[in-house]
Amino acid sequence: MFVLRSVLVLALLPVVARAGIRGLHWSDVSITHADRTAPVVAITFDDGLNGPTTLAAAETLERYNAPGTFFVVARTITEQPDLAKRLRDHGHLLANHSYDHPRAKKTDLRYTQASRAQATFFAAYGECPTFFRPPWGVQTPWVNGAVKRDHMRTVLWDVEVADWDEKNPERLAANVLAKVRPGSIILLHDGEDGHIGANRSTTVAALPAILEGLKARGLTPVRLDTLLGMAGYQKDCG
């Protein structure tokens, strides 16, 4: 019995070791916040571009001199080129949130969403984002491999308040301000899975209170590239 158990343990060792390495790989590749000592934060939006909603969010940020970072579903920049250009021209950063927002499957060994999005950015601007955020935050080894191949960094968040479910702008703002710290990356949504016309009015309505609250706490909103001290765009687009 002892021998049998030993054999079993030996047989399982490679599996356990692989799982351990994969565990490291899964957890070590994403950025969730910056250095906690500098009084700066990044406001990031997922799931646009979303027409007037994205525009309203950008205009609010601009009133407060607070450039934002938009993790866009790349398909939407070909559908709304003027809006995409306007965001860039007004100093906001565009980042990669896949091509059309499918949920990554563990069985999808060819994760082509990241590079397809990069090619879309490159066709439009001659450069592509450095920062990638997987739809629903779902990372698989194949997603992580694709991001690495395209010389990107996966950026998640440390402040998330389920803004997509919230109906009360004051409460949404209060929840963000309760969680935010120096170096925070705030996750909000200006769209829903890349569907143009999605209602994100509560998030947009909460923005002034969020921006006022950050100011009151001495926290300055900056773009993600500024927060992380990394270039936001690259020329190596796959």
Ligand SMILES: [Zn+2]
């Ligand atoms: Zn998303």
